[in-house]
Amino acid sequence: MKFSVTPYELPLVVPFTTANATVARRRGLLVALADGKHIGYGEVAPLPGWTPIDADQASTILRGAIASVEAGRDLDDVLDELEASPEVRAGLSGAAADFAARRQGLPLARFLDPDSSETVAVNAVVGSGSPQQAADAGLDAIQRGFSVIKMKVGVAAPEVDIERVATMRSTVGALVELRLDANGAWDASTARRVLDSVAVFGIAFCEEPVAGIDAIADLGAESPIPLAIDESARTVDDVARALGTGAIDVVVIKPQSMGGPDLAMRAVRLTREFGAPPVVTTMIDSAIGVRHALHVAAASGATLAHGLATSAMLTEDLADPPRIVDGTITIGSLPGLGVTPG
Ligand SMILES: [Mg+2]
Numbered sequence: 001m002k003f004s005v006t007p008y009e010l011p012l013v014v015p016f017t018t019a020n021a022t023v024a025r026r027r028g029l030l031v032a033l034a035d036g037k038h039i040g041y042g043e044v045a046p047l048p049g050w051t052p053i054d055a056d057q058a059s060t061i062l063r064g065a066i067a068s069v070e071a072g073r074d075l076d077d078v079l080d081e082l083e084a085s086p087e088v089r090a091g092l093s094g095a096a097a098d099f100a101a102r103r104q105g106l107p108l109a110r111f112l113d114p115d116s117s118e119t120v121a122v123n124a125v126v127g128s129g130s131p132q133q134a135a136d137a138g139l140d141a142i143q144r145g146f147s148v149i150k151m152k153v154g155v156a157a158p159e160v161d162i163e164r165v166a167t168m169r170s171t172v173g174a175l176v177e178l179r180l181d182a183n184g185a186w187d188a189s190t191a192r193r194v195l196d197s198v199a200v201f202g203i204a205f206c207e208e209p210v211a212g213i214d215a216i217a218d219l220g221a222e223s224p225i226p227l228a229i230d231e232s233a234r235t236v237d238d239v240a241r242a243l244g245t246g247a248i249d250v251v252v253i254k255p256q257s258m259g260g261p262d263l264a265m266r267a268v269r270l271t272r273e274f275g276a277p278p279v280v281t282t283m284i285d286s287a288i289g290v291r292h293a294l295h296v297a298a299a300s301g302a303t304l305a306h307g308l309a310t311s312a313m314l315t316e317d318l319a320d321p322p323r324i325v326d327g328t329i330t331i332g333s334l335p336g337l338g339v340t341p342g
Contacts, residue, residue: 001033001034001035002033002034002035002070003031003032003033003066003069003070003092003095004031004032004034005029005030005031005032005059005062005063005066006029006030006032007027007028007029007030007055007059008027008028008029008030008286008318009025009026009027010025010026010027010286010314010315010316010317010318011024011025011026011314011315011316012024012025012026012284012313012314012315013312013313013314013315014313016313017049021048021049023047023048023049026045026047026284026285026286026314027045027054027055028043028044028045028046028055028058028285028286028289029043029044029045029055029058029059029062029091030042030043030286030288030318030341031043031044031062031091031092031094031095032095033092033095033096033098033099034099035099038099038102038103039099039102039340040094040095040096040097040098040099040100040101040102040336041094041095041098041288041336041337041340041341042090042091042092042093042094042095042096042097042098042260042288042292043090043091043094043256043285043286043288043289043292043318044058044059044062044087044088044090044091045087045256045283045285045286045289046058046087047283047284050231050257050283051087051257051283053085053087058085058087058088061082061085061088062088062091062092065078065081065082065088065092066092075092075096078092079092079093079260082259083235083259086234086235086256086257086258086259086260086263087256087257087259089259089260089263090255090256090257090258090259090260090261090289090292091260092260093259093260093261093262093263094255094260094261094288094289094292097111097112097260097261097262097292098292098336098337099336101335101336101337102335102336104335105335106335106336107295107298107331107332107333107334107335107336107338108261108291108292108295108299108336108337108338109294109295109296109298109299109331110299111336112261112265112295112296112299113265113299113300113301115301116295116298116299116301116331117298117301117303117331118298118330118331119298119328119329119330119331120294120297120298120306120308120328120329120331121147121148121303121304121305121306121327121328122146122148122305122306122307122308122309122324122327122328122329123146123148123149123150123177123179123305123306123307123309123327124138124141124144124146124148124149124150124309124327125149125150125152125307125309125310126138126141126149126150126151126152126168127152128152128155128156130160130164131160131163131164131166131167131168132167134151134164134167134168135164135167135168135170135171135172136171138151138168138171138172138176139171139172142172142176145324145325145326145327146309146327147175147176147177147305147327148176148177148179148204148305148327149168149172149176149177149178149179150178150179150180150181150207150307151164151165151168151178151179151180151181152181152183153165153180153181153182153185153194153206154181154182154183154184154185154186155185158186158190158193158194161194161198162194162197162198165178165180165198165201165203166198166201168201169201169202174202177204177305178201178202178203178204179203179204179205179206179207179228180198180203180205180206180207180209180225181206181207181208181230182206182207182208182209182210183207183208183230183231184208184209184210184211184212184231184232186209186210187210188210188215188218188219191209191210191219191223192219192222192223194209195209195219195223195224195225196224198225199224199225203225204226205225205226205227205228205249205250206223206225206226206227206228207227207228207229207230207250207252208228208229208230208231208232209223209227211232212232213229213232213233213238213241213242213245213248214245216229216232216242216247216248217242217245217246217247217248218247219247220245220247220248220249221247226249226250227247227248227249227250228248228249228250228251228252228279229242229248229250229251229252230252230254230281233251233252234257234258235258235259235263236258236263236266236267236270239251239253239267239270239271240270243270243271243273243274243276244274248276249276250276250277250278250279250304251267251270251271251276251277251278251279252278252279252280252281252307253267253268253271253278253279253280253281253296253300254280254281254282254283254293255280255289255292255293255296256282256283256285256289256292256293257283260292261292261295261296261299264280264296265296265299265300268280268296268299268300268302271300271302277302277303277304278300278302278304279302279304279305279306279307280293280294280296280297280300280302280306280307280308281293281306281307281308282307282308282310284310284313284314285310286314286317286318286319287311287317287318287319287320287321287322287339287341288318288319288337288339288341290308290310290311290321290322291319291321291322291337291338291339292337293306293308294306294308294322294329294331295331295337298331305327308322308324308329309324318341318342319339319340319341319342320339
């Protein structure tokens with residue numbers, strides 16, 4: 001069994017800005033695990049502004065971890081020690097899971113959970129922009145077959161966001177599911193005001209209206225709209241704590257930032273225990289990361305639409321991204337991730 005690492009850079013169609021970085025190229029590391037007969041793939045894709053480390057730092061940590069395994073240490077022990085570098089862990093555990101699934105001839109989703117779904121619903125994302133621009137983008141998504149739209153909020157003034165939601169609802173009609181994601185941008189009183197104002201438009205849930213598990217849970221106790229946790233719950237322990245508050249309705253799980261498919265499935269099992277469904281999403285990963293998230297989504301059995309429609313943001317990719325037809329991805333019967341890079 002041998003690991004190999006290939007750095008990659010994938011230009012974005014439109015550069016995007018996070019809290020403290022502008023990202024024009026998605027940089028990461030493709031990890032392969034092979035034994036001469038079977039091969040498995042994972043990726044390490046830290047996102048500047050979102051994760052504490054960048055691709056260069058991840059590369060150093062990854063190569064050190066691989067050297068430990070090659071020196072004879074047990075992979076599970078090395079993975080345990082990568083708790084503080086979940087993106088690196090995700091690449092190694094992802095490659096190991098894909099390898100094991102291919103060796104058994106099973107799609108990764110089936111390997112992760114025998115009762116995995118055959119299809120996965122996905123949502124469209126509408127970024128910032130004027131109320132009319134957002135509504136036009138929503139209409140375009142509907143025409144492409146999506147029936148769930150997530151709107152990014154919290155960048156414009158609260159009044160503008162309220163108008164954006166109103167315009168979106170009147171444009172796409174009553175049957176489309178609308179979700180909001182504020183990425184923790186609001187303070188508690190702004191969040192309460194906006195959520196109270198948009199509740200009439202039938203919002204399925206709002207991700208991260210305020211920042212932090214406790215702040216979201218406090219708001220959740222009186223919010224007219226169900227609340228979801230995303231970046232405030234990075235680890236399985238965070239997810240357990242958030243669900244333990246009893247005020248979180250939906251949990252967003254990013255296999256890349258949680259440390260890989262095994263830990264993502266641990267979080268999925270917690271959501272089942274607490275009856276708060278998971279939504280599995282990418283971090284604008286390459287097709288390898290998107291497919292890892294896809295298989296976790298299928299293994300979760302959750303019927304909510306998942307956040308996997310991000311491949312169109314990249315001008316190139318490491319492999320074929322999943323095909324989305326009418327807002328749905330079909331898993332198929334190919335073993336592992338179902339795709340080979342290159
Ligand atoms: Mg989010």
